[in-house]
Amino acid sequence: MSKVLVSDSIDQAGIDILSQVATVDVKIGLKPAELREIIGEYDALMIRSSTRVTQEIIEAGTQLKIIGRAGVGVDNVDVPAATRRGIVVVNSPEGNTIAAAEHALAMILALSRHIPDANASVKRGAWDRNSFVGAEVYKKTLGIVGLGKIGSHVANVARAMGMKLLAYDPFISTERAEQIGCQLVELDLLFQQADYITLHIPKTPETTHLINAVTLAKMKPTARIVNCARGGIIEESALAAAIKAGKIAGAALDVFESEPLGESELRSLGKEVILTPHLGASTAEAQVNVAIDVAEQIRDVLLGLPARSAVNIPGLGPDVLEELKPYMQLAETLGNLVGQLAGGRVEVLNIRLQGELATNKSQPLVVAALKGLLYQALRERVNYVNASIEAKERGIRVIETRDASIRDYAGTLHLEATGTLGTHSVTGALLGEREIHLTDVDGFPINVPPSKYMVFTLHRDMPGIIGKLGSLLGSFNVNIASMQVGRKIVRGDAVMALSIDDPLPEGILDEIIKVPGIRDAYTVTL
Numbered sequence: 001m002s003k004v005l006v007s008d009s010i011d012q013a014g015i016d017i018l019s020q021v022a023t024v025d026v027k028i029g030l031k032p033a034e035l036r037e038i039i040g041e042y043d044a045l046m047i048r049s050s051t052r053v054t055q056e057i058i059e060a061g062t063q064l065k066i067i068g069r070a071g072v073g074v075d076n077v078d079v080p081a082a083t084r085r086g087i088v089v090v091n092s093p094e095g096n097t098i099a100a101a102e103h104a105l106a107m108i109l110a111l112s113r114h115i116p117d118a119n120a121s122v123k124r125g126a127w128d129r130n131s132f133v134g135a136e137v138y139k140k141t142l143g144i145v146g147l148g149k150i151g152s153h154v155a156n157v158a159r160a161m162g163m164k165l166l167a168y169d170p171f172i173s174t175e176r177a178e179q180i181g182c183q184l185v186e187l188d189l190l191f192q193q194a195d196y197i198t199l200h201i202p203k204t205p206e207t208t209h210l211i212n213a214v215t216l217a218k219m220k221p222t223a224r225i226v227n228c229a230r231g232g233i234i235e236e237s238a239l240a241a242a243i244k245a246g247k248i249a250g251a252a253l254d255v256f257e258s259e260p261l262g263e264s265e266l267r268s269l270g271k272e273v274i275l276t277p278h279l280g281a282s283t284a285e286a287q288v289n290v291a292i293d294v295a296e297q298i299r300d301v302l303l304g305l306p307a308r309s310a311v312n313i314p315g316l317g318p319d320v321l322e323e324l325k326p327y328m329q330l331a332e333t334l335g336n337l338v339g340q341l342a343g344g345r346v347e348v349l350n351i352r353l354q355g356e357l358a359t360n361k362s363q364p365l366v367v368a369a370l371k372g373l374l375y376q377a378l379r380e381r382v383n384y385v386n387a388s389i390e391a392k393e394r395g396i397r398v399i400e401t402r403d404a405s406i407r408d409y410a411g412t413l414h415l416e417a418t419g420t421l422g423t424h425s426v427t428g429a430l431l432g433e434r435e436i437h438l439t440d441v442d443g444f445p446i447n448v449p450p451s452k453y454m455v456f457t458l459h460r461d462m463p464g465i466i467g468k469l470g471s472l473l474g475s476f477n478v479n480i481a482s483m484q485v486g487r488k489i490v491r492g493d494a495v496m497a498l499s500i501d502d503p504l505p506e507g508i509l510d511e512i513i514k515v516p517g518i519r520d521a522y523t524v525t526l
């Protein structure tokens with residue numbers, strides 16, 4: 001059974017899912033050296049934001065197949081190091097969207113009405129109504145930096161509160177911004193006009209210290225700024241100085257340049273500054289969402305299935321992936337099969353997507369086919385993350401063609417592998433949306449579900465050949481589960497596909513090839 005290490009606090013709903021397929025160890029608060037010491041035993045690691053998964057940890061995780069981040073940001077994971085090692089990194093891009101957006105909105109209102117300090121003063125025994133006169137957000141301008149998932153939800157709620165919305169996001173269209181009721185503007189204009197500025201962008205080299213002494217100087221003296229995105233987008237020393245000097249009115253921060261927040265001038269400021277300890281995602285609902293989302297992906301990857309939100313393989317929405325998953329399994333099976341038929345080193349892989357597949361995203365299918373093709377060479381080392389890199393390094397040329405015409409099946413996938421030992425091809429389709437069927441081998445039509453152990457022969461279609469092969473296998477105690485012949489013309493060349501119950505014992509393939517009429521034979525394990 002696989003082993004999963006959970007090294008940050010994760011909702012039980014996630015642990016329950018992982019326990020269906022793995023032994024789960026929950027060890028919270030491990031020091032880096034302790035994590036490095038034990039990570040080698042585990043197939044999967046599930047974390048939140050506290051565990052730092054450095055290159056050193058990744059290198060020590062010799063069995064690791066997947067790292068699951070129960071949340072959005074993967075800035076605590078060395079993703080390039082994981083990719084190099086073929087480890088899938090998954091996250092939960094949407095599980096805590098609402099929680100983070102509501103935290104930002106709560107910060108805006110709390111800043112406007114001095115809720116934290118007013119609360120603290122009443123609890124101290126005071127009844128001071130004069131020190132906490134606030135400001136309304138109604139008809140005020142909110143500047144949203146980053147109009148993605150969280151920024152858009154903030155916009156929707158803020159609009160309902162009667163705020164005027166400006167947004168800056170160089171990657172979204174004016175139409176999209178207008179749909180959400182935002183006017184897309186340049187950053188400087190947003191800084192100049194906003195009464196409230198809320199940040200919902202990732203931390204990148206471009207966004208690091210986006211809020212600094214220079215940009216703070218562009219803001220209104222009454223402006224308040226909220227950061228529930230990532231620490232480091234605001235230069236904290238410049239922010240503290242600007243607030244002290246009255247250059248802006250206040251700030252609410254949930255995230256910090258260094259977490260946990262250590263010595264900081266921000267701690268010493270009054271009611272104009274609100275600080276929370278990275279609580280954006282900390283709602284019961286969000287924690288259940290992200291735990292389930294990530295645990296399901298870890299479970300899938302441990303079962304050999306693709307993950308829907310892998311950050312280091314081509315991104316696909318969950319809906320698209322759900323639809324493609326069975327076809328990805330088809331592609332992988334066909335890749336594995338054609339690789340074994342071709343034997344030797346494959347130099348060119350032709351992939352034809354037919355029917356409904358021709359209009360689909362092909363990249364995941366190509367990756368799955370390559371994963372299957374390379375399985376014989378690389379075994380468990382090849383996966384959806386590194387299959388393309390491995391194929392490239394081996395000089396495998398991939399040629400992709402599409403044919404939208406629909407023949408016998410809604411969608412078929414055809415793979416042809418040319419290698420040092422010749423060319424072979426296989427075609428497959430899905431029956432009833434999930435059941436894989438081989439529909440063609442080397443140009444001969446067949447219709448068989450693939451099985452774990454198979455034998456294929458290329459032979460002359462002539463009387464007695466099936467009986468002779470059956471007797472030969474019987475004499476070696478090989479039990480045939482099913483058999484089918486595919487031919488183009490009567491008494492011409494034909495292909496036989498046999499499913500057998502156990503692996504073909506050594507040496508029997510040579511005996512099969514000696515049967516008169518059989519020209520070639522292949523044994524395959526899928």
Ligand SMILES: NC(=O)c1ccc[n+]([C@@H]2O[C@H](COP(=O)([O-])OP(=O)(O)OC[C@H]3O[C@@H](n4cnc5c(N)ncnc54)[C@H](O)[C@@H]3O)[C@@H](O)[C@H]2O)c1
Nearest residue numbers: 073100146147148149150169171200201202228229280281
């Ligand atoms: N505080 C928390 O606990 C918490 C919880 C969840 C998410 N987050 C953080 O919130 C942020 C937003 O998350 P999301 O889910 O909305 O992400 P998202 O990817 O849906 O949206 C991010 C948006 O930022 C835009 N963007 C990128 N670079 C930009 C730039 N230089 N200037 C302006 N816009 C830019 C993108 O186009 C995108 O629309 C992330 O940093 C995420 O890590 C924090």
Ligand SMILES: O=C(O)CC[C@@H](O)C(=O)O
Nearest residue numbers: 048049070071072073281
């Ligand atoms: O509470 C957490 O795990 C952090 C959540 C948040 O920062 C995220 O990136 O999803």
